[in-house]
Amino acid sequence: xxxxxxxxxxxxxxxxxxxxxxxxxxxxxxxxxxxxxxxxxxxxxxxxxxxxxxxxxxxxxxxxxxxxxxxxxxxxxxxxxxxxxxxxxxxxxxxxxxxxxxxxxxxxxxxxxxxxxxxxxxxxxxxxxxxxxxxxxxxxxxxxxxxxxxxxxxxxxxxxxxxxxxxxxxxxxxxxxxxxxxxxxxxxxxxxxxxxxxxxxxxxxxxxxxxxxxxxxxxxxxxxxxxxxxxxxxxxxxxxxxxxxxxxxxxxxxxxxxxxxxxxxxxx
Numbered sequence: 001x002x003x004x005x006x007x008x009x010x011x012x013x014x015x016x017x018x019x020x021x022x023x024x025x026x027x028x029x030x031x032x033x034x035x036x037x038x039x040x041x042x043x044x045x046x047x048x049x050x051x052x053x054x055x056x057x058x059x060x061x062x063x064x065x066x067x068x069x070x071x072x073x074x075x076x077x078x079x080x081x082x083x084x085x086x087x088x089x090x091x092x093x094x095x096x097x098x099x100x101x102x103x104x105x106x107x108x109x110x111x112x113x114x115x116x117x118x119x120x121x122x123x124x125x126x127x128x129x130x131x132x133x134x135x136x137x138x139x140x141x142x143x144x145x146x147x148x149x150x151x152x153x154x155x156x157x158x159x160x161x162x163x164x165x166x167x168x169x170x171x172x173x174x175x176x177x178x179x180x181x182x183x184x185x186x187x188x189x190x191x192x193x194x195x196x197x198x199x200x201x202x203x204x205x206x207x208x209x210x211x212x213x214x215x216x217x218x219x220x221x222x223x224x225x226x227x228x229x230x231x232x233x234x235x236x237x238x239x240x241x242x243x244x245x246x247x248x249x250x251x252x253x254x255x256x257x258x259x260x261x262x263x264x265x266x267x268x
Contacts, residue, residue: 015052016096018089020256021208021239028239029207030259031089033058035097039070042079049074055203058086060094063106069094071105071112077202081109081179082151084210084252088123091116092256123210125250127218130154138172142183150215152196153178157185160193164234170199182212184220191230192220208239210252217243217250 013034022028032052039045039061049057053076060069071090073083091103091114105112113124128150135147139155146156153176157163163185173181180198187193194216196209206212213231220229228244241254 015048015057016089016093017054017259018092018256019259020085020088020092021210021233021241021254023255023257025257025259027237028256029085029209029237030054031056031058031086033060033086033089033093035059035093036061045072046074046079050076052076055206056080056083056086056089058083058090060090060105063104067094067098067101068104068106071107073107075202080201082107082112082211082214084112084123084125084213085208087112087114088121088210088254088256091121091123092258095121096258120253120255123252123254125210125214125217125252127250128214130215130219136176138169138175139181142166144183148219149178151178152180152182152212152215154182154184154215154219156219157183160185160187160234163193163195166195168197168205170197170204173197174199176200180212182215184216186220186224187232190224190226190228191232192216193232193234195234205235206233207235207237208233208241213243213250213252217245217252221245 013036015032015034017032019025019028020031032054045059057074060071063070073080073086087105094103095116100117102115115122130148130150132148135144144155148154163183166183182196184194196206196212231241233239243252
């Protein structure tokens with residue numbers, strides 16, 4: 001079983017590890033997650049996330065109805081908001097423990113839904129409204145063809161090569177008022193690529209980012225008039241998924257697999 005067991009202020013819960021946005025353990029974005037019967041203190045959750053040493057650790061507790069859960073996400077440094085890949089890891093955990101189903105996750109940063117079946121995880125995402133902005137002076141050297149913001153700042157670059165060759169200045173990005181910086185470009189005939197940088201929350205470059213699609217999928221769907229798009233995040237570790245819009249709702253389709261635990265630790 002892919003887990004460690006942590007004793008937390010009288011509660012004991014396994015800490016599970018998953019690779020998300022892949023069905024191959026050599027790819028994808030790692031996330032830890034745990035299911036509790038009630039919330040531990042925030043500082044305890046942060047300590048678990050720090051010791052887990054994963055990009056994100058997701059924690060869930062049951063809500064009012066079956067298949068409804070409250071969720072929170074932590075990087076090694078701090079609590080973060082609306083983490084798609086952490087939510088997918090939590091859905092994979094519930095699929096493993098409770099069986100396939102339609103799971104709802106509630107948070108202070110927004111609600112998410114994931115249909116978790118054996119073949120796939122399909123997550124419904126919000127579509128964030130974008131606002132065109134002037135490119136910050138420090139980023140004009142990258143010559144974006146468009147710049148807009150949602151929660152994140154997005155630079156649309158001329159082509160995939162420009163995204164691959166993008167050289168981030170983490171100090172500059174850390175000073176941005178937005179949550180993160182995304183660079184993106186279209187790949188004909190039906191795909192887009194991206195990279196995602198969030199050094200302010202301890203993630204210099206993310207491997208695969210679900211929440212980034214809240215900004216990018218509506219933008220590229222409007223630009224291309226395509227209802228379904230393939231997505232590749234051009235990080236060091238391959239990650240592929242698809243997004244589609246159905247009945248004006250945005251969905252992300254991918255997979256997650258359990259991976260062997262890295263450490264044994266006990267919280268007291």
